[in-house]
Amino acid sequence: MLLTALQRLLWMTALVAAQLFVFNHVHLFGYATPLPFIYFLLLFRLGTQRWSILLWGFVCGVLTDIVSLTPGVGAASMTLVAFIQPPLLALLVPEDAIEDLRPGYDTLGFWGYVRYAVVLTFVFCLAYFLILSFSFQRPLDLAISCGASWGLTLLLCLIFEGFHRAHE
């Protein structure tokens, strides 16, 4: 239990640091900014208490907001994704899956994991950019920013998961 919490803390710290030092400085074509700290929520195992995921997601979002100077934006988006992660994962895992299954290429299959990541990253990016812009004055810009950032975020999450699996 303690080990799990420590591992989560390390992942969260690493992802927030990566966001602060690397990804916050990426603005591809002036539109796409990757937000791969969402990968933190993709790590949570099947059967994790929902309140626990919600709190971890909220804290991770707040920390990211602090380093990105976007108070409330990341926190709200991460909390929303943390809320839908458990039921989505339960929907995608095979019926004979173990109780504390960790979502990954090996457990969900490559396309199963991609589906899982696609949904969560899309919900996250959509919520994040909608809250950030807080307006529909320029819907095209909003759609491009959201779509491009989502693509980059998804790609990075899939790469992270590849490295994570290889490391394990």
Added chain:
Amino acid sequence: MRALLDFLTKYHHWLLLILLEGLSLVLLFQFNHYHNSVWMTTANTVVGHATAWEQEALRYIHLGEVNEALTRRNLILEQNNEVLTRQLQALTHDSTWTERKQAERLRDVQLLPAKVITNSVLHRNNFITIDRGEADGVAPEMGVVCGTGIVGIIFMTSEHYAIVQPLLNSHSRISCRLRGSEYFGYLRWEGGSPLVATLDDIPRHARFRVGDIVETSGFSSVFPSGIFVGKVAAIENSDDGLSYKLHIQLGTDFSSLQDVSVVQQRFQSELRNLEQKADSLSQ
């Protein structure tokens, strides 16, 4: 209580979600000026609309009371309007319209302005003195009018002054008719109120009503036809019962008379001579 605890246990993640999202929104609106301003603007707009709807709904609900109050108010105003209309009619005698029509009627005659020097309304046979005389072309039998109706007929003249026999003289007889009809009679004053005279000899088959206008008939060389005299105030039978006797509310207020005009018709002397010749021949 147990049901509440069960509910909280079952849906705790929903409550936590609401709490955390609420905290996130507090952070969002507290520390982002843009979001804060958008939120405040939107909130103000929404509150404004909601208040407007509430007011509309309340107004609609209270329409019944408003309708009752308006009906009561309407009745009061109608009564006031009736009273004021009567007072206005009594006070003004339709003077503006009268003056305009008077000017139209007198367009073809020459009017000599004059000032009233002496005047009386208290006697049975009143007279008026004006500051125009023979030197100004004034002669007996000329008509005298003012802005609101006829005044009388020149009775005597001197070089610079003239005496007018006004309507308010028992010997005065002026041929008048009801406007819009050809029924005529003679206007005379029987004493009493200086604002009321009588019009005799209106035939019994004539159709008229109270408020109808009385004007000069033009059957003499004194006044042109159509000069406003007054309005029918009351109707009664003549003493012999063969005709109507009308009480006329006069347009001229003799008690405040100051400016008058002498009517000088172009062929008045010629017409008078002809009438006198015809009279002498018939006798």
